Amino acid sequence: MSEPNQLPKGWEMVIGLEVHAELSTATKMFSPARNEFGGEPNTNVHPVCLGLPGTLPVVNEQAVALSIRIGLALNCTVQRCVFARKNYFYPDMPKDYQISQYDQPLNADGYLDLASGARIGIERAHMEEDTGKSTHIGASGRIHDAGYSLVDYNRAGVPLIEIVSRPDIRGPEQAKEYVEELRSILVAIGASDGKMEEGSLRVDANVSVRPVGADELRTRCEIKNVNSLRSVGRAIVYEARRHVDLYDAGDAPRQETRHWDEEGGRTRAGRSKEEAEDYRYFADPDLVPIDPSPEWIDEIRRALPALPKERRESLQAVGAEPQMAALAVTRDLDGLALATIEAGADCSRVMTHVANNLAVEGAERLEPVRLAELVTMETGGALTATQAKQVLAEMVDTGRSAADVAEARGFEAMDxxxxxxxxxxxxxxxxxxxxxxxxxxxxxxxxxxxxxxxxxxxxxxxxxxxxxxxxxxxxxxxx
Amino acid sequence: MAKVAQLAMLELSDEELDRFTGQLDAVLDLGGRLDAFDVADVPPTAHPYGLTNVFRADTVENDDDVRAEALAAGPEIEDGRFKVPPALGEAL
Structure with missing residues (x-):
């Protein structure tokens, strides 16, 4: 992938991403409370996700099925797995531990192919539960001088998948492309809504640098709080340059968690060195292992819908430009476009409509034969491009045919x-x-x-x- | 011992540190006796019952009474949320 080198000559970036995605289940990972974004604080709660004494977690089968679906879509090995307790003391987890997976994750050793050609390794994709939401209240409203926190447990226990890439990503554009591709896969297979703005998809970036051509992995820093695609790119560039500056000054970065400050455009050191992370993972005695049968895995594999890559390739096979095909898939209009082209309509005109005129509510309900009819009128000279655009808008609104709309409007291209x-x-x-x-x-x-x-x-x-x-x-x- | 105490957020006196270090040593020694066995071919035990795949259906059971009871159990509530000290004195 060609990407302007954003580092001084001789240096390259080494990036691994951890993407957390909330799963589209009806209930939480281990409790029957509703899994829903928003809502009044502490309304979607249950004794299990509030960590009340004497409660026991029970695994949501649908969350496992969706996680297997993700594993298969990412070409992972789906395997016997164990839940582990990750111990820490934050009020966003009332049990004082988060149930996650550690040395035996559900999905391991996969990969994701990017449209630009790179293959990014997937180390693992494991199940865990989300934490509650703390709102820090302080004089300045900033985390650092918070006076107290208010905690809402609606999100506590929502099923999460954590997808950990290998350090195969080499720049901010590639990182963004990876996140976008991953998001489109999660949405396409119905595993997550992928909404970064609502926090259902979150990205942590592990960043280090090394001399171009070297094999070594140098000290990395984990950047948290990267809440948009744009921030992913900015945070990575900032952090990589910080590392180069340190090496140039004869110093070196130390391994730590840093927080992206969107306003300041910089990363800040997080927890102090003495409090280095030590989560004391151990197998959760409240939960038994999951050992998905080959039959179950096969059943899920057979039900997998076409992935975005395959959908783009189908459109390209009938003549669409790669960028247009990608746009159509992103807008979920590729099915319509393909069927319209297969019904005999001119590919480039169909793709023009997808790009310019169909990013509207209700476009997906348009019937391919009707769109094909419109395009044929256009290519035959019966309608100008401007007229076709107006006719199309009315077709989407009213469901009427192109010929009807054109006639009603008195549209007739001059001979x-x-x-x-x-x-x-x-x-x-x-x-x-x-x-x-x-x-x-x-x-x-x-x-x-x-x-x-x-x-x-x-x-x-x-x-x-x-x-x-x-x-x-x-x-x-x-x- | 001091490290374990710190991770568990316990404040121990010097006398307690000494006492618990001795006790912890005894526990570690007990575990250390397993080193005498060759367990290379023994798969790790994840759970003593030997069960797998215990699931529940993805069906909502929301109970308004639970919410009321849970909130009532909190020491302090503001805007329907639990009011707590700021991340236990630790900057995020």
Whole structure:
């Protein structure tokens, strides 16, 4: 992947990402409380996710099924796994530990192929539970001088998958591409809604640098609180440059967790060195291992829908440009586009509609045959591009056919003969401009082409097809 | 011992540190006796029952009474949320 090197010459970035995604289940990971974003504080709670004494967790089968689906989509080995307690004292976890997976995760050793060609290794994708939400209240509202915290446990226990990449990512653009591709996969397989703005998808970045060409892995820092795609790129560049500066000064970074400060555009050291993380993981005695049968895994594999990569390739196979295909998949309009093209419509016009005219509510309900009909009218010259756009908007709103809408609106592209005689009249009225068109340089010619097209459009109230006008102009200039 | 105490957020006096260090040593010694066995071919035990795949269906059971009771159990409530000291004195 070609990417401008954002570091001084001779250095390269080594990046691994940890992506947490909340799973789209009805209930939490270990309790039957509702899994729902928002809501009044502490309304989706249950004795288990409040960590009340005497309660026992029971695994949500659907959360496991979705996690296996993710593992398979990321080409992982799905295996017998064990839940572990990660011990720490924060009020966002009322049990004083988070149930996670440690040395025996559900999914291991996969990979993700990016559209730009790179293959990013996936070390593991394990199940865990989300924490509650603390709001720090202090004089300045900043974390550092918080006077007290208010805790809402609606999110505590929401099923999470943590997807850990290998340190295979080499720059901020590639990191963003990885997150976007991962997000589109999670959404496509129905495992998560992938909404970064609601926190259902969160990214931590492990960043280090090394001399170009070296194999070594130098000390890394883990950057937390990276809440948007844009911040992912910014935080990585900031942190990598900080490392290069330290090495250049004869110093070295130390392994630590740092927080991205979006406003300040910098990372800050987190917990102090003495309190280095030591979570004392151990197998949770309240939970038995999960050992998915080959039959179960196969059943989930068979039910996997087409992944974004495959969907992009299907569109490219019928002639779509890679970027347009990617856009169509992102907008979930690739199915419509493909069916429309397969119904005989011109690919580039279909893709133009996807790019410019179909990013609207209800577009996905459009029937491919109807869109194909519109495109055919357009390519046949019965509608201009501007008219087609208006007809399409009304088709989406009303569900009527292209022919009906065009007729009701009185749209009829002017035929070429009519246009030619009109153009002859305009040329006669503007002999000076016509001379500049026929004898001028490319720039002048272009300018005058715009002038004549404008005159024709004015005279026809936009009913003429701009392409036909241009063709006629060229023809006449050669005579 | 001091490290373990710190991780568990316990404040121990010197006398307690000495006493518990001795006790912890005894526990570690007991565990250390397992070193005499060759366990290379023994799979680690994750759970004594030998059960796997104990699941529940993904069905909501929300109980408003639970919420009221839980909130009532909190020492201090503000805006429906539990009021607590700031991350136990530790800057995030």
């Amino acid at each position: 070429t003969d009519e246009l030619e005689s009109l153009l002859d009249g305009i040329i006669a009225q503007h002999a000076e401009q016509w001379g500049r068109f026929t004898d001028g340089d490319d720039k002048e010619r272009k300018k005058m082409q715009g002038f004549f097209t404008g005159q024709v459009m004015k005279a026809t109230q936009g009913q003429a097809d701009g392409k036909v006008v241009n063709r006629l102009l060229s023809l006449k200039a050669e005579i």
